[in-house]
Amino acid sequence: MCRPGWHRARIAAQHLSDLARLRRVRDRIDREYRRPLDVEALARDTGMPAGQLGREFRLAYGRSPYAYLTARRIEHATALLRRGGPDLAGVWAAVGCSSPGVFAARFAELVGMPPGAFRHRAAGPGAALPPRPAEHRTGPVRNREAPAPEPQLA
CATH class of the missing domain: 1.10.10 (Arc Repressor Mutant, subunit A)
Structure with missing residues (x-):
């Protein structure tokens, strides 16, 4: 039996974790802007599929990683x-x-x-x-x- 609100707390924690991963991607792009963008490598480093990384990045920052x-x-x-x-x-x-x-x-x-x-x-x-x-x-x-x-x- 789950405690009330447990599910919401877990979702909120996952959301914060996802935002932290996206911030690390954004910071990496800021540091390595002179290099070609490899969304597949960025996605691998964050543990997300490339499509999901693109969608989540756009939601968080208003534009695609590219x-x-x-x-x-x-x-x-x-x-x-x-x-x-x-x-x-x-x-x-x-x-x-x-x-x-x-x-x-x-x-x-x-x-x-x-x-x-x-x-x-x-x-x-x-x-x-x-x-x-x-x-x-x-x-x-x-x-x-x-x-x-x-x-x-x-």
Whole structure:
């Protein structure tokens, strides 16, 4: 015979455990953003199937692991461009993007302007900079699908 509320407590404990695993995945992506994303390896390390990891990550953070990684890469790229870091070819390589074309497309999608224009505006005195990429949009919207629901963290 189970005590009243035991089942709810067990579900709550599992939810907290899942959130901790997702936070470790997010932290790993933050640390290793220059490397290619391997969702299968991330899932193996958390003990979840890859599909479940993707769904749970989206619920917790409002975007897929890949979209989160892309936003982090572009965020780091904007920081490099603001500081006047390496040339554009050096920037896309420094943040781990696979090609300059992919980098330019994702940058423009998330920031609202191409990287060269962003660098030019950032170099100008008193130029207003657009918001950081993670704040600009919730992630790439390739087919104009409905936005993901707000994450429900307990």
